[in-house]
Amino acid sequence: MPPRVLYEGMDGGGFSYLRQLLGDARRYRLRSCHPPITVPAWMAMFTGRTPGELGVYGFRHRRPGEYGYYIVDGTRIRHPALWDLAGRRGLRAGVYGVPPTYPPRPVHGFLVTDFTTPGPEKPYTFPPWLRRELEQAAGGPPVFDIVYRSGEKDRVARDLYAMLESHQRQVEYLALRKRWDLFIYVEIAVDRAHHAFWRYFDPEHPRHEEHPVYSRVIPELYRRIDRWFERLHRRLPRDTVVVVASDHGIKAMRGAFAVNQWLAEQGYLRLRASPGELKPGTELSEDLVDWEHTVAWAWGGYYSRVFINLRGREKRGAVEPKYYEETVEQLRRDLERIRGPGGEHWRNTALRPEEVYPEVNGDPPDLMLYLDDLNWRPAGTLGWPSPYLEENDRGPDDAVHDWIGVFAVYDPEGTVSPGEAGVIDIHGVRGLLEEIIFSRR
Structure with missing residues (x-):
């Protein structure tokens, strides 16, 4: 998510409630890590460690001494994440869709794995019995990912909306029915929409094309997120702190x-x-x-x-x-x-x-x-x-990643003052989050 979308209004009218909320938030421009890609950037954020310290440089990793590779999963992350620290302090954490958290590991609370999960036939929840409960409550297992690098744009759009709805049903159930002090939810549909439809959305794209359907996909995805979040937020406790973050930005692929x-x-x-x-x-x-x-x-x-x-x-x-x-x-x-x-x-x-x-x-x-x-x-x-x-x-693929994403903190109690706050390094996010979380314990 680039700042010009969330902070400067390039959202096609999609973010109404969220932009209103962030008007009363402390807004940072988040500087991503080297490299600014999904794996390892989310774990750099939540562990406070660089990709070098994590030993994770992307989705693929070399087999030592060989020319082939394997796909990274959560077993490669050996540093404690924010939710691990919260659990050690007696707080209950909910984690949904944070890459890479497959295969699921124990947390003091509950966890649903991310888009690197091979499929719904694999274990994807902690505790294990949460899986059946979640599928009954939400009408089936989550859609972990879609095929988004495709010329069949109508199908991509349908799959995007279906994946988003799948995630939202499950997150809403967990957020409203389970006990938690900290809830972290990563929505991969935003990334997939940007890669699949950015040329139809961004007028500065070198191959920009106005399309009666495809130019509306990204704003429509934003709108569905915005309306869902407004309904959910109004049902959460009044003193709930909301943090909106992206692990990197996005821009046109030339x-x-x-x-x-x-x-x-x-x-x-x-x-x-x-x-x-x-x-x-x-x-x-x-x-x-x-x-x-x-x-x-x-x-x-x-x-x-x-x-x-x-x-x-x-x-x-x-x-x-x-x-x-x-x-x-x-x-x-x-x-x-x-x-x-x-x-x-x-x-x-x-x-x-x-x-x-x-x-x-x-x-x-x-x-x-x-x-x-x-x-x-x-x-x-x-x-x-x-x-x-x-x-x-x-x-x-219409888009590439960019160095600068977003990080905003809305604190209804006013402990975190609103306004523009400059640049925050992705590795410094964890310290700020710890301060927010543990000051309210």
């Missing part, structure tokens, strides 16, 4: 850049096949690469993780350890010199994890690449006529 194709063109990545023989969208599979002559490869995403093929670390490493430092620095310089499709200057940043984190755990990339200040999305596939792609290589 295009995608095939980073592995560029690495191959520059001689960093050696392929067994000629690039001209590959079909557009070819995945960078292990058997496609001549690893003995490859210096580096990369993953796509909202940022790119770039890996050096280091001898002794990778099973088929080619770069001698004594040349590691100079290889990383040369590659960094080359990545930061990449320009746009018309030769225009890009604001590229290639960072080493140890430069941005006080502690680096897990299996980090060697470089973290942000293309043109996140305006362009790195693509990991091959076989394109040009490395500059108009669309995302993973399917239609």
Whole structure:
């Protein structure tokens, strides 16, 4: 959620009650973490730890010494979250949809897992028996996620609304029927709507298109959230503090850049096949690469993780350890010199994890690449006529993440004074929340 939507009125009329509430709130611009993506950003917020300390750099993670990956889940989060601390202090916490909380772990209260849950056939609640109660009360299990990178926009819109309604029924039941002191609810439908429909909503999008149906999807989603929240809020205790937060912002995706194709063109990545023989969208599979002559490869995403093929670390490493430092620095310089499709200057940043984190755990990339200040999305596939792609290589996606999100605190008792309050770092949110929560115990 970008500040210009929630704070400055670019909501298409969707947020009425919420904007009124936030007029009496302390409003911050939230600076996200490196990288500003859903996993690990929510856990950076609720643990107060950087992704380096968490050892979580995205949804996908490298298998040590290998070229493949696995999907991160909640077992990777080993630092206590805000709800764990609340439980230790005797407070009851409700947690719904915070990524990544699958598989469910014990809390002093109740927990429903997030969109990384493989499906409703898997355990997704704590305590386990809450599952049956919740399904009976809300008419079925939650819809954990939808297919949103799709050209079937009518279906995407229907699925979005259905997922939102599924979540709202369950959250309302939990909020009104269960005991809690702290309730945290993350609604992933907002993110999915932005990625699927931002070009129809944002007039500044380079491929903006007015559409009689699709241009109304995002404002309609906002409206459904707003009306539901107003009904719920009016039934909560009068002294309830409301915090509205997003883990990152959102903005138009200007295009995608095939980073592995560029690495191959520059001689960093050696392929067994000629690039001209590959079909557009070819995945960078292990058997496609001549690893003995490859210096580096990369993953796509909202940022790119770039890996050096280091001898002794990778099973088929080619770069001698004594040349590691100079290889990383040369590659960094080359990545930061990449320009746009018309030769225009890009604001590229290639960072080493140890430069941005006080502690680096897990299996980090060697470089973290942000293309043109996140305006362009790195693509990991091959076989394109040009490395500059108009669309995302993973399917239609109108938006990329941005550094600045929102964080607002509405305190009906006036302990937290309203007004603009500048920028708050995502890692500092937890301390502020602790102050709010425990001062009211």
